[in-house]
Amino acid sequence: MTISYQTHAISVNPATGETLNAYPYDSESQIDRAIERSHQAGKQWSKLSVAQRSTKLRDLAVALRDHGEELAQMIRAEMGKPILQARGEVNKSANLCEWYAEHGPAMLATLPTQVENNQAVMEFRPLGTVLAVMPWNFPLWQVLRGAVPIMLAGNCYILKHAPNVMGSAQLIERIFIAAGLSQGEFAVINATAEGVSHAINHPQIAAVTFTGSVRAGKAIGAQAGAALKKSVLELGGSDPFIVLEGADIDQAVKAAVAGRYQNSGQVCAASKRFIVEQPIAEEFTDKFVAAVKQLKTGAPDEEGNYIGPMARFDLRDELHDQVEATLAEGATLLAGGHKLEGKGNYYAPTVLANVQPQMTAFRQELFGPVAAITVARDVDHAIELANDSDFGLAATIYSGDEDKAQLLAARLECGGVFINGYSASDPRVAFGGVKKSGYGRELSQFGLYEFCNIQTVWKNRQG
Numbered sequence: 001m002t003i004s005y006q007t008h009a010i011s012v013n014p015a016t017g018e019t020l021n022a023y024p025y026d027s028e029s030q031i032d033r034a035i036e037r038s039h040q041a042g043k044q045w046s047k048l049s050v051a052q053r054s055t056k057l058r059d060l061a062v063a064l065r066d067h068g069e070e071l072a073q074m075i076r077a078e079m080g081k082p083i084l085q086a087r088g089e090v091n092k093s094a095n096l097c098e099w100y101a102e103h104g105p106a107m108l109a110t111l112p113t114q115v116e117n118n119q120a121v122m123e124f125r126p127l128g129t130v131l132a133v134m135p136w137n138f139p140l141w142q143v144l145r146g147a148v149p150i151m152l153a154g155n156c157y158i159l160k161h162a163p164n165v166m167g168s169a170q171l172i173e174r175i176f177i178a179a180g181l182s183q184g185e186f187a188v189i190n191a192t193a194e195g196v197s198h199a200i201n202h203p204q205i206a207a208v209t210f211t212g213s214v215r216a217g218k219a220i221g222a223q224a225g226a227a228l229k230k231s232v233l234e235l236g237g238s239d240p241f242i243v244l245e246g247a248d249i250d251q252a253v254k255a256a257v258a259g260r261y262q263n264s265g266q267v268c269a270a271s272k273r274f275i276v277e278q279p280i281a282e283e284f285t286d287k288f289v290a291a292v293k294q295l296k297t298g299a300p301d302e303e304g305n306y307i308g309p310m311a312r313f314d315l316r317d318e319l320h321d322q323v324e325a326t327l328a329e330g331a332t333l334l335a336g337g338h339k340l341e342g343k344g345n346y347y348a349p350t351v352l353a354n355v356q357p358q359m360t361a362f363r364q365e366l367f368g369p370v371a372a373i374t375v376a377r378d379v380d381h382a383i384e385l386a387n388d389s390d391f392g393l394a395a396t397i398y399s400g401d402e403d404k405a406q407l408l409a410a411r412l413e414c415g416g417v418f419i420n421g422y423s424a425s426d427p428r429v430a431f432g433g434v435k436k437s438g439y440g441r442e443l444s445q446f447g448l449y450e451f452c453n454i455q456t457v458w459k460n461r462q463g
Contacts, residue, residue, distance in 0.1 A: 025191060056179065063176075063179035107124075132159050133208070150209070197223055210232070211234040234438045237272070242383075243256075256288055264309070266368060285373055310369075316339060383408060394418065396417075
């Protein structure tokens with residue numbers, strides 16, 4: 001019997017082209033049962049104290065470490081992440097659980113106000129069950145960075161993962177259960193786009209969080225809005241990496257390579273547009289290209305390889321089309337620019353130079369191992385180029401004057417700025433963007449509060 005993509009989520013090993021598994025999509029009645037089970041579980045989960053829920057998060061961290069190698073190997077097989085990076089993703093996710101377990105209770109403590117005689121306080125209450133529609137590029141971290149604060153606040157979490165990483169989704173669910181949580185507190189559904197719409201409109205879904213494309217984000221945000229439900233959207237970016245005269249070029253190159261090519265370039269907050277001030281453009285470009293040519297590309301199970309296959313064959317084709325279009329528009333190819341031969345879904349680490357603002361590589365997000373270099377006349381031109389984008393997730397500034405860079409950061413239209421370092425997500429600070437990169441925040445106390453009912457409680461207010 002032929003397995004259909006219309007009826008099954010299919011995971012394919014991008015390093016070999018081998019079909020790993022097929023997972024039948026849930027019917028609307030199956031989705032309804034999962035949501036109702038979550039709703040019932042939430043009645044007990046929300047009654048636990050924050051301290052009790054924190055203990056569960058510590059148990060989850062232990063379970064993640066106990067199953068760490070199994071998780072890492074699943075991530076490697078399903079989306080091609082190099083194994084050392086996959087293991088790092090597991091460790092980072094366990095650390096996230098421990099951080100929220102330690103610091104979350106203070107964030108959710110009753111907040112007194114300046115109302116006279118302390119007549120009013122603010123309490124952080126759960127909303128209910130949150131539907132999460134998540135992407136494939138960080139199959140564990142992307143889920144946990146939302147689920148952990150959402151659940152710590154007393155909500156339940158239903159995961160609809162990307163079709164090509166459903167094995168990871170089901171393994172994550174089993175690890176939650178191994179840590180002592182119920183299937184209703186954290187649950188997985190396998191849904192089509194129509195199934196997601198059905199879930200959004202279910203009366204027991206209180207809110208929605210989504211990470212993915214602008215196109216899908218518009219649809220999900222519109223549906224959530226029409227149902228009067230809170231949503232948080234993280235829709236990727238085309239992040240600028242600005243290198244100014246006086247910067248440490250060698251350090252900037254090192255950060256630029258890591259910031260662009262980690263996870264084979266498949267990172268929403270990766271540096272993608274390299275905007276270099278004219279006096280140092282030649283030196284930076286020469287050193288950057290030399291470093292890129294040293295990157296080892298190959299099988300993700302070999303620890304020495306930094307770049308693995310792209311996760312999906314259709315996305316490699318799309319990336320190559322973007323490269324070809326940019327070259328046709330007048331850019332210069334300095335490295336790569338082609339698919340690698342063989343059965344795996346590999347793309348050569350690529351550098352495009354002389355990229356102008358009207359070109360494809362400048363205007364569109366490049367979700368793969370391709371860097372675009374643009375020369376800026378001066379500092380003001382660099383900021384102008386950085387902001388000339390529909391996206392606004394993160395940005396990097398490399399400068400020999402950190403005080404000057406701090407002032408420049410205020411002029412950048414984005415959710416995060418990294419001075420003399422490349423972008424990353426960390427539970428201690430908020431993560432999110434502006435413009436077509438979405439709205440709302442994940443991580444830190446701000447990500448925790450996104451899915452809270454911030455309830456004001458008054459006592460003896462007489463007028």
